Amino acid sequence: MRLQIRWLSADEFLVCDADEVGYVFAVNPRISLIRKLSDIITSAFVCDDKLVTLQGSGVLRVYSGAEMVLEAKMKSDGQSGNPTSICFLPLNNAYLIGSNQGLIRLMC
16 A cells, blocks of 8 residues: 655645545645545646646546646556656656656656
C-alpha cells in the first residue's frame, strides 16, 4: 500500500492510494469530504493550481480546480511496466513518469 497526501490549496488536500479512488477533503472549519475522483490514482502531483494524476491504466489527467482540462492515454510501448510515479516540470511543460520496473521517461 502506498498512500499519498497532496495539498491542493491552503484548505484542501487529496488522499490517494494505489488500491482506492482519490478523495479531496477540506479542512475549514473541520475535515470534510468535498469530492471523490472517478478512478484509482497511482500517483499525484500538484503544481500551482494544477493537479496532475496518473491512473494505473496509463491515463494521465490534469485538473484545474474542480475541472478536468486534459486527459491523455499513454501508449504501452512508450514505457515498460506499469506507471507508478509522476512529476510535472513546469519550466518546459513536461512530465517525468516512473514505472514499477525502474524506468523513468520524460514525456512532453
